Amino acid sequence: MKLRLLPDTLFGRLVLILVAGMFGGQLLTSTIWFETHDNRTLEIPARLLASRLADTVRLLQASPDAAARAAIIRQLSDARYRLRVIDAPVPEPAHTVAQQAIEDVLAGVLAHRLNEAVELRLIDAELTDDAGQHRGIFSLFESRTPSGEFHVQLQTSGTWLDVVAHEGQAGMASEPRSLAIDYLLRIYVIRFAAALLLALIAVRVAVQPLRRLAVAAEALGRNVYRPSLDLAGPREVRVAAQSFNAMQQQLIRAIEERTRLFASISHDLRSPLTRLRLRAQMLPDEVSRERLSRDLDEMDAMVRATLDFAQGVEITEPRRQMDIDSMLRGLCDDIAETGVRVALDGRAGAPVSGYPRNLKRCLQNLLDNAIRHGGGASVHMNDDGDAVRITISDDGPGIEGEGMLERVFEPYFRVGPGRTSGSGLGLTIARSIAMAHGGTLVLVNRPSRGLDAVLRLPRDPWG
Structure with a gap:
């Protein structure tokens, strides 16, 4: 059995093309959802880090000398908040949309807390799962409390600080399964169903004129005198309907011409048949006379029957x-x-x-x-x-x-x-x-x- 990859009808193929196109486009643009969710999940840890950085900057700015600032840095540093002084910042790397949004959040919170702008560079920011592993977007689906890992460099009191920090969700937790179901349901199932319904309705309306044309073509084989097609619908369909009506009129004229031809043949043959019948009656041989008369009667019957057939199937009255x-x-x-x-x-x-x-x-x-x-x-x-x-x-x-x-x-x-x-x-x-x-x-x-x-x-x- 031959495997059919495409539906057999134009309706089915158009629906398949539209739905596949919409679904493919959704797959390509679904990264927007991931980036938005990634950004939203990183936003709480970023705000917590920004508040912590603001407190650190305020303490360093209040310190009288470099020794005091070094002591403060040692006291504030821990496994989840590592501070160190660097000579100069590294060049800022290219950011994704989500990372740029996080950098804007950090800079905004710092400026608000300190009442002044602070030069800040975000080197990296990404999610980690509950085990502290970098899983990218999969952290959204595999962790109840995904954390943010940040690498930031900022300038304060003429000194550049390099900060590597881990911040959580401030006690907030999510259910990965619910998140996955929400994503699949809202982004794919509901949109796929809506796209399928829209495609079914739109394509059905679009192919309706073609369906009428197909029905008319089938009906034309049964009755060439059926009503002509209405010239309605898109321009291509109107042109096809106009051509169909022209073909119908040509068929009607051909049938009428055939009927007239049969009538002419019947009329023209009757005269020579009548003469042959008269001459047959004058033959001296009775057997030959009877045989020829039977042949002539049969020919006359065939001529009448052929004309009768042409007139019998011709429709010349309205329905x-x-x-x-x-x-x-x-x-x-x-x-x-x-x-x-x-x-x-x-x-x-x-x-x-x-x-x-x-x-x-x-x-x-x-x-x-x-x-x-x-x-x-x-x-x-x-x-x-x-x-x-x-x-x-x-x-x-x-x-x-x-x-x-x-x-x-x-x-x-x-x-x-x-x-x-x-x-x-x-x-x-x-x-x-x-x-x-x-x-x-x-x-x-x-x-x-x-x-x-x-x-x-x-x-x-x-x-």
């Missing part, structure tokens, strides 16, 4: 609501006048949209076929609301072979001895008319004897 009950009752009454009784039961619950003249021709052909091969016919009508189902049954010999049940719809095809009369176009015309109504026509052999012709007419053929 309108039809009373199927009255139409079938009238056909059965007409047949009864010829001495053949046709049983009729069931009824349609409401009128059906279609072409009355053509549908009447379809039903007439099916009734004639049943009477010709079964000596009579019975009609049963059933309406399920969505479609009207008309079953015309006969008691004839039926049709042997499942393949033959389809072949009899081919033009001029006739089966064995039981069903040899006629031109072989009646069922072809009937099925063509059924398709023009958006319906179906099938033949089914009954278990005991006879044949059922089942005609289904939907109420909404183009829906």
Whole structure:
């Protein structure tokens, strides 16, 4: 089985492209969330460090000499707050957005606490997990109290201090699992669901004109005289609809030209056929005369049948609501006048949209076929609301072979001895008319004897 990487429909592919694009963009921009959270988590330790640095600077500024300042530095230094005097600061490295924000926090708090600006350089600032390891952004998800590790250099009383400090969250703790769930839920699940819903709605609206065009193209195969497409929607869709309407008009003109051609051929052939028939009557040999007359009759029947077929499937009337009950009752009454009784039961619950003249021709052909091969016919009508189902049954010999049940719809095809009369176009015309109504026509052999012709007419053929 071949693996399908893309959906089979344009709708599915557009949705996939939009959602994948939005999701990929979200993955690329999710670093903003990490930096924001990183900055916010480092902010409390940075403010604590800034307050501690301000106290240190204030003590050093109040010391009378270098020896006193050195003593203060030794007393203040511990494992989490290491101070040392340096000759000159190192060049300040390039900062990330989060590190620059931390430097601004440190400088701002110092200036506020000391009432003066202090020259300060942030060398490094990053999060550590509960074990004191540098885990980067993973510290946000693996630690309840991630700490900040800072390396700062600042100038006070003409002396440069190098400070390496660790500060915590001032007693505040977080749940890494809750943080991860919050991140995945808010950043991905909710946004992904929103993007998917938006893509489904937007793409559905965008491809709706194409869907209408596809439905119209399918309906055109059943009825070339269907209403033209509305020129609505985006410019590309309007151009496609305009081209589709132009093609439909070309097909209609081609069909009309074909019908006129058949009519002309039929008219032109009748004169030479009539002359040949007259000359055949003048032949002295009776056997030859009869053979030629039969051939001429067959040719004339084929010409009439071909013209009849062209006229039978051509739709020249507007679509309108039809009373199927009255139409079938009238056909059965007409047949009864010829001495053949046709049983009729069931009824349609409401009128059906279609072409009355053509549908009447379809039903007439099916009734004639049943009477010709079964000596009579019975009609049963059933309406399920969505479609009207008309079953015309006969008691004839039926049709042997499942393949033959389809072949009899081919033009001029006739089966064995039981069903040899006629031109072989009646069922072809009937099925063509059924398709023009958006319906179906099938033949089914009954278990005991006879044949059922089942005609289904939907109420909404183009829906």
